[in-house]
Amino acid sequence: MGASIGAAVSGADLGETSLATSIGSLIGMWLVYVVVIATTVRNRGGSLKADTGLRVRPIDALLGVVGGLVSSIVVVRLVYVVLQLVSIVDRSDLDRLDDPAKELSDVANGWGFLVLAVFVGIGAPVVEELFFRGFLQPAAIAKLGVPGGILFTSVVFGAVHFQLLQFPALAVFGVILGWLAHRYRRLGPAIFTHVVFNGLTLIALAAS
Amino acid sequence: MCGAPASATLTYHYGSRTAWVDNLDEEPDPHGYDLCERHAARVTPPVGWALDDRRTPIIPLRPPLAV
Numbered sequence: 555m556g557a558s559i560g561a562a563v564s565g566a567d568l569g570e571t572s573l574a575t576s577i578g579s580l581i582g583m584w585l586v587y588v589v590v591i592a593t594t595v596r597n598r599g600g601s602l603k604a605d606t607g608l609r610v611r612p613i614d615a616l617l618g619v620v621g622g623l624v625s626s627i628v629v630v631r632l633v634y635v636v637l638q639l640v641s642i643v644d645r646s647d648l649d650r651l652d653d654p655a656k657e658l659s660d661v662a663n664g665w666g667f668l669v670l671a672v673f674v675g676i677g678a679p680v681v682e683e684l685f686f687r688g689f690l691q692p693a694a695i696a697k698l699g700v701p702g703g704i705l706f707t708s709v710v711f712g713a714v715h716f717q718l719l720q721f722p723a724l725a726v727f728g729v730i731l732g733w734l735a736h737r738y739r740r741l742g743p744a745i746f747t748h749v750v751f752n753g754l755t756l757i758a759l760a761a762s
Numbered sequence: 763m764c765g766a767p768a769s770a771t772l773t774y775h776y777g778s779r780t781a782w783v784d785n786l787d788e789e790p791d792p793h794g795y796d797l798c799e800r801h802a803a804r805v806t807p808p809v810g811w812a813l814d815d816r817r818t819p820i821i822p823l824r825p826p827l828a829v
Contacts, residue, residue: 563805580829630825638819644802645820652824678829720826727828751828 575668576658577673584677587685594689607735610742617734618746625730625747626754630723637722647719652755654717659709659759671756679748686711686728687735687744695736704732727751766798770817772805779811785818 595605602608634651637643662670686707695703708728712721734743771794774781783802787794797805807813 626825631821634822635819641815644803645815645817646799647823648820651822651826655824655827658827658829661824674827674829678827683827715828717826723826724828748828751825755824755827762824 573662573670576661577670580673580677584681587681587689591685591689606684607740608684608688609740610706610745611740612747614738614742616746617738618750621730621743621747622736622750624734625727626751629726629730633722633726637670643719643722645721650719651723652759654715654720655755655759659756662668667760675749675753675756678752679745682711683731683735683741683745683748687731691732691735696715704736705730707732764801766777768796768799769799770797770802771795772797772802774807774811779808781811783811783813783815783817785816810828 563734591602591606595602598605634643634648638645658670658674659667690710691702691703691707694706697703698706707730708725711728711731712723712725715724717720717724730745732745734747735741737743769786771784771787771791772781773784773791775796783797783805786796802817805813
């Protein structure tokens with residue numbers, strides 16, 4: 555739906571990947587998340603802040619820098635080293651690891667890349683953390699307990715990106731985000747960690 | 763003949779029906795076959811043989827975007 559809107563606004567073919575269709579797809583997906591959260595919060599008679607833990611403290615920026623750096627530079631890379639050692643991932647597969655990110659950045663140049671960076675570097679962390687760690691995870695923890703709830707949410711988080719090769723990294727990153735949200739009882743640390751994680755990949759893409 | 767630089771060495775042992783792909787052997791060895799990255803990834807052993815890739819894992823340069 556989002557891609558259709560993006561294509562209509564930009565005049566691009568729906569099958570053609572453009573900045574507008576890419577951003578339209580993101581907005582379409584986020585709209586679903588926001589509508590689900592808003593409807594549930596309204597039906598409960600609660601508030602977004604209280605029900606999802608959407609709170610940020612200054613210290614969260616520091617936690618996010620540490621969390622994002624460790625996740626991106628150490629944890630995710632370690633995941634693929636282990637997957638190679640157990641022969642689940644081939645060395646040649648790793649050339650395709652950042653293909654989705656490259657496809658996204660290839661359609662954006664100059665100001666377009668800046669717009670994309672705002673959506674990917676800020677929009678995605680806020681909306682995804684609100685939905686996965688603020689909305690889905692507490693419900694999953696209530697049903698499955700803390701480890702089960704965080705794991706379930708992380709698997710769903712990895713799966714909805716629809717990228718098989720990237721799934722292990724995103725699921726493990728989801729566990730880190732889930733732990734942060736549960737440990738600090740607010741979304742600030744997870745949002746900043748997500749911002750730094752995506753930001754590092756965006757910087758690497760811009761530099762290449 | 764492949765023109766790409768060699769990055770791995772293939773060896774095998776008939777008795778155990780096993781082939782190994784290792785990091786490039788810097789010492790020339792008549793029992794080993796040097797392969798480029800692309801061909802090393804495509805090595806397929808005969809039916810009934812095992813292939814053991816013992817190369818040092820590589821570390822991905824860029825992690826994916828979580829979006």
